[in-house]
Amino acid sequence: MKQEKMEREQWGSRIGFLLASAGSAIGLGNIWRFPYITGKNGGAAFLVIYIALAFTIGASVMLAEFAIGRAAKKNAVGAFRELKGGVWPLVGWMGLAVAFIILSYYAVIGGWTFAYIFKSFTGLMSLHDISAAQDSFLGFIANPTQVLLAFFVFMLMVVLVVYKGVGQGIERASKILMPGLFIVLLVLVTRALTLPGASKGIAFYLKPDFSKVTGSTIIDALGQAFYSLSLGMGILITFGSYIGKNENIPKSVVTVTFLDTLVAFLAGLIIFPTVFAFGIDAGAGPGLTFITLPAVFSKMWGGMVWSALFFVLLFIAALTSSVSLFEVVVSYCKDELGWSRGKSSLLMGTAIFLFGVPSALSQGAYPINLFGKSFLDAMDWMCNNILLTTGGLLICLFVGWVVTDRIKDDISNKGRLNFALMSPWLLILRFLAPIAIVMIMWSGLR
Ligand code: PFF
Numbered sequence: 001m002k003q004e005k006m007e008r009e010q011w012g013s014r015i016g017f018l019l020a021s022a023g024s025a026i027g028l029g030n031i032w033r034f035p036y037i038t039g040k041n042g043g044a045a046f047l048v049i050y051i052a053l054a055f056t057i058g059a060s061v062m063l064a065e066f067a068i069g070r071a072a073k074k075n076a077v078g079a080f081r082e083l084k085g086g087v088w089p090l091v092g093w094m095g096l097a098v099a100f101i102i103l104s105y106y107a108v109i110g111g112w113t114f115a116y117i118f119k120s121f122t123g124l125m126s127l128h129d130i131s132a133a134q135d136s137f138l139g140f141i142a143n144p145t146q147v148l149l150a151f152f153v154f155m156l157m158v159v160l161v162v163y164k165g166v167g168q169g170i171e172r173a174s175k176i177l178m179p180g181l182f183i184v185l186l187v188l189v190t191r192a193l194t195l196p197g198a199s200k201g202i203a204f205y206l207k208p209d210f211s212k213v214t215g216s217t218i219i220d221a222l223g224q225a226f227y228s229l230s231l232g233m234g235i236l237i238t239f240g241s242y243i244g245k246n247e248n249i250p251k252s253v254v255t256v257t258f259l260d261t262l263v264a265f266l267a268g269l270i271i272f273p274t275v276f277a278f279g280i281d282a283g284a285g286p287g288l289t290f291i292t293l294p295a296v297f298s299k300m301w302g303g304m305v306w307s308a309l310f311f312v313l314l315f316i317a318a319l320t321s322s323v324s325l326f327e328v329v330v331s332y333c334k335d336e337l338g339w340s341r342g343k344s345s346l347l348m349g350t351a352i353f354l355f356g357v358p359s360a361l362s363q364g365a366y367p368i369n370l371f372g373k374s375f376l377d378a379m380d381w382m383c384n385n386i387l388l389t390t391g392g393l394l395i396c397l398f399v400g401w402v403v404t405d406r407i408k409d410d411i412s413n414k415g416r417l418n419f420a421l422m423s424p425w426l427l428i429l430r431f432l433a434p435i436a437i438v439m440i441m442w443s444g445l446r
Pocket of ligand 1: 025026102229235
């Protein structure tokens, strides 16, 4: 057989790369968490703080990650080895482990969103009050057959996309799914804003209230920005490794941050007008999306359609984020273990599914607990409060202090591109971001 040199895969187009990265960032966090913390933390006042932090600290860390990836042209572990070696590959290992763990439960919830698209047509809309919707949801997540089946199907879709490769799989799926997400989002925003009484919801969401802004608000905003932009775990390093050498990375970072923030903002324009129009309290998390909103949709004319569209939105958000998590793992197996993409996807997809089974069953089917929380919540807590932040901190220090010149060289496309904000960016990575991240960790552990 002819000896072929294995070329590293690359994004086929700039738009494909941007949509895939935005797809990673735009996830459940944008839709079920951002609106809620904004409403609770002073509305427009919080929004301003969030935007300021996302575009400074968040975007700086994102830029660092993309540049590590492109400079090394390797998976998360290999990139640190390539650029420095020593103990640094451990940071990549941590990212790899976090991607594996997060995906194992994120995909469980992805399965729920998928199931709820269909449930919108099969009886969900006949449950008109919150307590009936709650019983139905709790019954669903306690049903081992249903949750495992939904989890399996969702994971299968993630595997199929990644199996097809960077260009034919991830990029192509993003080019179809992300425009779909934007369309569904705009349809739902229009519906929500035209409900009678919508303005009360908008007032709650956006009325600036600076008295609610405290130190912990700022930490909340930063934590949310970090999670929402998928920072600190090797996703963007992996995606960065497929960026071509002529791409303007700083510009891409601004685009991805903008899209992520836009979707989070618009999600609030769906949720608050909708629940306020029906005089219901909005919360955050699974309760809001799987209980409150279906109950509200059921009272609306054409509720089935609104409910199904809403779950399609969540499903796409969850799917593209899951794909990015899975690519971290697959890219490692390909580069470091020399496995084919097919073998990596199938074996690792199976491993992640098996590891996710306790999470899937821990929500009511069986009492599988760890550290006094359900297995799913324990995994989520550990990743968000410890591993993601530690990863982010080490990435800042790595770029800010250890491999600075090499990364600067990469960001400026070897001097061909003038990145005017190089000095402020370095200042953020060296001092501001590390301090801010330590503060998030501290508040999370308290
Ligand atoms: N950024 C995604 C969201 O906002 O839901 C979630 C996410 C995906 C977080 C992947 C972390 C991650 F590694």
